[in-house]
Amino acid sequence: IIKGPGIPSNQELDAFAYIHDLYPTLADLAGLPARDDVDGKSLVPVIYGEKESVRDALFTAYRHTVRAVRTNKWKLIRYPERDHTQLFDLEHDPLEINNLADNPNFSEEKSRLISLLQENQKAVGDTVPLTAAIIKPMAYDPDTLQRKPDQWQPEYTLKRYFDEK
DSSP, X not given: OOOOTTOOOSOOOOOOOOGGGHHHHHHHXXXXXXXXXXXXXXXXXXXXXXXXXXXXXXXXXXXXXXXXXXXXXEEEEEEGGGTEEEEEETTTOTTOOSOOTTOGGGHHHHHHHHHHHHHHHHHHTOOOOSSOSSOOOSSOOTTTOOOOOOTTOOHHHHHHHHSOO
């Protein structure tokens, strides 16, 4: 939600954005230069209706190795340690029920999205391979999984969920 002088009101925008787009956007709105070494992009062209989006895709990482790319129509998720890929047509399957990754009719789209993911990895210095040297089984054994807190957890969360009793 952004409100301010000259910003169109009562509009909802559907554009790809990351949280780190806020800094360059607010700097742009304030007429201040944003630093060049930030990953975010100003959303001002979207806010004022000059562009539909400032990017064509979003890229995400989960845990240590899972990588994903999302466009308006497609989402591809790659699980290197399981040698597994998911591909969803978000226009026809918004609930992501039908995995099209192994369907030969969608092999070109799958290849295109993997290439897009690799290009992004190279651009941001992400060195995690999309194919692991050792492939783990697809099934998880919940008794062998160990939860570890991430470094940003507040102290009360660490005590509540991770302290040994």
